[in-house]
Amino acid sequence: MTAENKPEHLYIHVPFCRTICFYCDFCHVVYTEEVADRWLDALTIEAERLRDVKNLKTIYIGGGTPNSLSDFQLRRLLDLFAHIQCEEYTVEINPESLDQEKVEILRDHGVNRISMGMQSSDPEELKMMNRHHTMEDLRNAVNLLRQAGIENISLDLMYSLPGQTMRILKKSLEDAVSLEPAHISIYSLTIEENSVFGRRGYTTADEDTEADMYEWICKVLPAYGYEQYEISNFAQKGKESRHNLAYWHYRDFYGFSAGASGKEGHLRYDKPRNLKAYIADPFTREEIPLTREEERFEHWMMSLRMVQGMDLEEFRERYGISFTECYPEITHSLIQRGLLECDGKYLRCTKQGYPIMNEILEEYL
Template sequence: MSFVYVHVPFCKTICSYCDFVRCGYHQGLADKWLQAIQKEIKEKLRNEKITTLYLGGGTPTSLTIAQMEVLLECLGEYSADVEEYTVEANVESLDDSMLELLAGYGVNRISLGVQSIDATLIKRMNRHHDKQMVIDTIQRIHHHGIHNISCDLIYGLPAQTPALWQEDLRVLCEQDIQHISLYALTIEEHSAFGREKVAVMEEDEEADFYEAAITYLQSQGFEQYEISNFARHEHYSKHNQAYWHYEDFIGIGCGASGKQKHARYDNTRNLETYLRQGPSPSYIALTSKDERFEMIMMGLRLTQGISLSKFSKRFGCELLSCYENAVQKNIRLGLLRMENGFIKATDKGLHVLNSVLLDFMEG
């Protein structure tokens, strides 16, 4: 059982907030990249039974139809038993031809980078869609038989008001979508926002946006199952759940990361190096202490929390014993609680999860 992430580094335009591994699209460069990634796919997936497959970026749908078909055809040799096949897309890059191709190769989930439907905010992010395009694209995805749709939104944007945020949420909740991911804006040093020295929203104000979103989404039938993720009718992201449950996963492509056999690896972030030498991964060995903490760090993001029996079976020690001081302190502060064999963050704890994790880091 394998969970596979494939990174497509190309974008037609670069968003103002983005500092992921990405570069402007050039057809010749993308053709060379296709040759390199096909080799990596065949080497890494030869003996794998894939459960989830996730194409992220960058913008996978910035590839031409012909290029995307080459990539999907290569992955098709290994994707017969995939339960969830996700492709990330921007609103403006997802036309009927692309959707027909994706559906034909078994893609059954689209993660749509909406971020906002407000014209001013969209322009500020260097995006190129509008409200009607979002609505039309969601309908188009359904028309092509892909009914599991997730949309991303960002809060904390420059000049974003509570009213604009509420309108973003309202418009998306009125659509036939099953999943919404909310991300607080972070100012990355090498992004356009970073170079412009854009100010970050105050923590209290950011918390107000987050809490308002939780309340509204729950009123519209969305269940919060992870700190940033909400689903209708249990349409949870199976692929991302592998990360949160601290499963091993395979990362393929320039800038991709993976975790296998007590080690984490990062493929080269340099596209020229990737084209010349392949993934050239750097490895970090994980000690048992590293893995215990990382499982806690990921698992407490989930509203269901961490199974104490699963933790004990995996590491041969009791979580409540290994981290007694951290657990007792945060239960006392009302940030953690025990329930039905799980330890989980309270609503208050989810809001300040980083400070909770600091206590476990010291444990």
């Protein structure tokens, strides 16, 4: 890979949480100081790959829960990338374990965007999910961040939770908006087999309720000044997540640490989810070489998530062939059926197409 086409984005996965949410099957283990120290030793070795990298567009530290680390460990983690300048530097946090000291560590290392796990404001729902924060914790965390000058705050919420009613969802969303975040991500719950919810046989809301909830969310958030720019993401003007936009524009990105994925050139890779395997060899990864055809399809799949759709000129420049030449009949048929639309520059889902995006993609497969 030449210097010109090195990734401009970096994702680092922190695989620790203080407690485990019952819906979650991400790569995480319950935090212990000793294991986190060994993980940091491994990450220090892996971070050597970026020793000569001085500039990136975005860095995103997700998890897991990055602020489950001790103050000393959080500082150690951020020090590894302190030589890199970037435009957007996001860290995911959970509100209950954020205090003044941690906020100062984040700010002093140039973190300028926070993605905070809220999920719901309903105490019963939070308890059902095994989440240990309150609205008060959330308010305090937002205030601490603002006082430190970190204004770019995103809140993560969920809908279609077991037993959730429209009334509870509305209250959660109103509570979220009352904190005036710059950005809101809201995902429908998927019950993962390996999560506690999966093992206990919990179910999401039925299909019709879920569709009603989504329709309502897409109507109400713009009314509060949050424009939808992706299927699950809404932002105040100019506050879209640049890091996530890079994924949806199918850009390359480094993926560091256990449980991360990355894409560099024509190679996608997954780092081991097993923490012991990562600590034993921080460079180990499963590599998936991509054919041009696979890249074109993945590019389309990611771009379709955005409200603006896919930039047709960018596609042609990147692959040396126009999108309609790649998929002439299917695209024509989907436009005829009112599921896709094209304004000459972008190809995107219509309002009718958006909720059945997966079915649209299946036609391309």
